[in-house]
Amino acid sequence: MRAALTAVLGLVALAALAGPWLAPYDPAAQDLALGAAGPSAAHWLGTDEMGRDVVSRLLAGARSALFWPVLVALFTTALGTSLGLLSGYRRGWVDALLMRVVDLAIAMPGLLVLIVVVGVLGGGYGWAVLAMAVLFTPGDIRVVRSLTLAQRELAYAEAARTLGLRPGRIMFRHLLPNLAPTVVANALLSFTGALVALAGLSFLGVGLPAGTPDWGLMVEENRQLLDLNPWASIAPAALITVVACAATLLGDRAFESMSKGGVR
Amino acid sequence: MAVLTLLGRRLGAAVLLLGVLSALTYGLLLAAPGGPEQVLLGGRPSTPETRAAIREQYHLDDPFPVRYARWLGDALHGDLGTSVYSREPVVTVIADRLPVTAGLAAYALVLTVVVGVPAGLLAAMRRGGRLDQGITLGSLAALSIPSFALSILLLYGFAVRLGWFPVFGEGRTLTERITHLTLPAVALAAAQAALVVRQMRAAALDLAASDFLTFARARGLPRRRVWTSYALRNAALPVLTVGGLLLAANLTGSVFVERAFGLHGLGALLIGAVGQKDIPVVQALVLLGGVIVVAVNLLIDLAYLVVDPRVRKGAAA
Numbered sequence: 001m002r003a004a005l006t007a008v009l010g011l012v013a014l015a016a017l018a019g020p021w022l023a024p025y026d027p028a029a030q031d032l033a034l035g036a037a038g039p040s041a042a043h044w045l046g047t048d049e050m051g052r053d054v055v056s057r058l059l060a061g062a063r064s065a066l067f068w069p070v071l072v073a074l075f076t077t078a079l080g081t082s083l084g085l086l087s088g089y090r091r092g093w094v095d096a097l098l099m100r101v102v103d104l105a106i107a108m109p110g111l112l113v114l115i116v117v118v119g120v121l122g123g124g125y126g127w128a129v130l131a132m133a134v135l136f137t138p139g140d141i142r143v144v145r146s147l148t149l150a151q152r153e154l155a156y157a158e159a160a161r162t163l164g165l166r167p168g169r170i171m172f173r174h175l176l177p178n179l180a181p182t183v184v185a186n187a188l189l190s191f192t193g194a195l196v197a198l199a200g201l202s203f204l205g206v207g208l209p210a211g212t213p214d215w216g217l218m219v220e221e222n223r224q225l226l227d228l229n230p231w232a233s234i235a236p237a238a239l240i241t242v243v244a245c246a247a248t249l250l251g252d253r254a255f256e257s258m259s260k261g262g263v264r
Numbered sequence: 265m266a267v268l269t270l271l272g273r274r275l276g277a278a279v280l281l282l283g284v285l286s287a288l289t290y291g292l293l294l295a296a297p298g299g300p301e302q303v304l305l306g307g308r309p310s311t312p313e314t315r316a317a318i319r320e321q322y323h324l325d326d327p328f329p330v331r332y333a334r335w336l337g338d339a340l341h342g343d344l345g346t347s348v349y350s351r352e353p354v355v356t357v358i359a360d361r362l363p364v365t366a367g368l369a370a371y372a373l374v375l376t377v378v379v380g381v382p383a384g385l386l387a388a389m390r391r392g393g394r395l396d397q398g399i400t401l402g403s404l405a406a407l408s409i410p411s412f413a414l415s416i417l418l419l420y421g422f423a424v425r426l427g428w429f430p431v432f433g434e435g436r437t438l439t440e441r442i443t444h445l446t447l448p449a450v451a452l453a454a455a456q457a458a459l460v461v462r463q464m465r466a467a468a469l470d471l472a473a474s475d476f477l478t479f480a481r482a483r484g485l486p487r488r489r490v491w492t493s494y495a496l497r498n499a500a501l502p503v504l505t506v507g508g509l510l511l512a513a514n515l516t517g518s519v520f521v522e523r524a525f526g527l528h529g530l531g532a533l534l535i536g537a538v539g540q541k542d543i544p545v546v547q548a549l550v551l552l553g554g555v556i557v558v559a560v561n562l563l564i565d566l567a568y569l570v571v572d573p574r575v576r577k578g579a580a581a
Contacts, residue, residue, distance in 0.1 A: 072581060104280060108281070109516060111516035111519075112515065115519065120295070121578065198544065200412060203412045203524075216412075220412075237410075244410065
């Protein structure tokens with residue numbers, strides 16, 4: 001199961017890297033005579049309204065579909081893990097202050113804020129990535145903090161303190177390895193959240209200029225073709241779902257391995 | 265006494281959340297490209313005089329905190345300004361669009377509860393069986409699929425291929441409205457119902473191992489009675505918490521669903537207003553979203569007080 005899930009993500013990553021060489025057509029090349037045609041030997045998933053090849057556009061969209069969510073996941077996980085460790089290990093006023101902020105941020109209607117900020121400020125995915133980092137980090141902080149609170153009382157942490165190690169070293173060299181499965185799970189969840197949120201933004205027509213080969217935008221732009229070439233809209237929707245599903249399930253597994261007795 | 269402290273704390277948190285959200289949305293006017301005058305003019309050509317008039321009318325020369333306080337004061341009195349795009353009061357614009365979204369949200373909520381709660385209980389009662397596996401797998405799938413992707417699939421399957429439901433619009437009469445809103449409501453409810461199923465199943469299984477249920481069974485109470493009046497009441501607590509999160513998600517979810525099904529509700533209004541940089545409408549909608557989230561969370565706290573005597577006594581606060 002795990003291998004299959006990893007394989008799905010690997011395949012999409014491969015498509016993102018090698019997409020330009022694999023694509024049978026130029027993703028922007030129009031063939032108006034062949035607009036909104038169904039699947040054929042020449043166009044496996046047919047064409048969109050402008051006669052652009054759906055397979056080529058899916059391949060072209062893979063790169064941005066993966067790159068930005070990976071960026072969000074890396075940033076969120078690094079920040080969330082550091083602040084969570086700090087909050088849980090140090091406790092005191094740092095913890096109290098951070099938890100107030102976290103409670104507040106978690107209560108925010110996040111996607112609403114995201115749509116409005118990106119829509120009003122414009123400028124592609126830049127603001128979206130920043131806004132998502134702000135919105136996703138609090139959840140990570142809370143999870144890492146609660147685990148740190150438990151780990152810091154265990155014998156090995158006690159021993160490290162007795163040896164007189166600096167708190168920074170204890171947090172990152174001793175506690176962090178024991179939280180690894182959770183950190184991985186958090187990263188995968190952030191990745192999924194960002195993937196779905198960005199695709200959703202494009203679907204709403206917020207963030208990207210029309211005509212960009214992007215999965216979310218393809219779902220939206222080809223929505224009117226459901227009776228002529230449904231694949232033009234359903235294929236990108238299915239891809240988003242499959243990638244999101246694979247990442248979520250992998251994350252679930254990492255969480256479970258943590259709850260079944262920590263690191264193997 | 266404990267009840268009052270609890271409510272006081274929650275109210276404080278609610279006010280803080282609304283404060284931050286409103287400051288953020290008000291700040292949008294300043295951050296929007298072109299500056300506030302350009303936004304308020306709505307891209308119409310301007311002379312120095314009209315610009316000065318706009319600055320005067322909206323008190324743009326006052327310091328930010330003063331302006332924000334004035335705007336908030338007006339908002340609290342129900343005056344949310346004028347739409348830059350349609351020149352109508354924002355309150356009227358929102359009231360026009362509200363029925364569609366409210367109907368959609370209510371429909372989705374009914375579906376969520378009517379399908380989610382029994383399915384979760386059923387899965388727990390038949391733990392490990394075919395039915396349980398089917399329900400668990402189905403809920404996982406429903407949870408993973410983004411609402412807009414599900415909308416497209418439903419549109420294709422039930423509206424385009426089978427022709428059972430209309431493809432577009434919200435309908436006029438009540439029956440039309442219901443058929444038009446069925447697919448959107450299903451798309452909106454799927455992920456929520458899945459969450460409720462999982463919560464309900466987990467809560468019911470937790471309870472199944474508890475002593476008071478064993479005792480109830482030992483006394484020979486009928487199975488149905490044990491599950492509904494003993495298990496359901498206790499399982500309601502975590503489900504209530506999820507319910508609050510759901511309603512908040514409902515708000516943003518409806519933006520995607522309305523877009524997919526071509527409905528003219530608040531979600532469509534938001535996207536339109538964002539596109540036209542109609543900041544007063546955007547501000548009002550975000551504020552409305554925040555108020556709804558806060559109100560729902562407070563209602564859930566109250567529901568906790570009703571359902572759980574331990575919270576009333578302050579033991580489990």
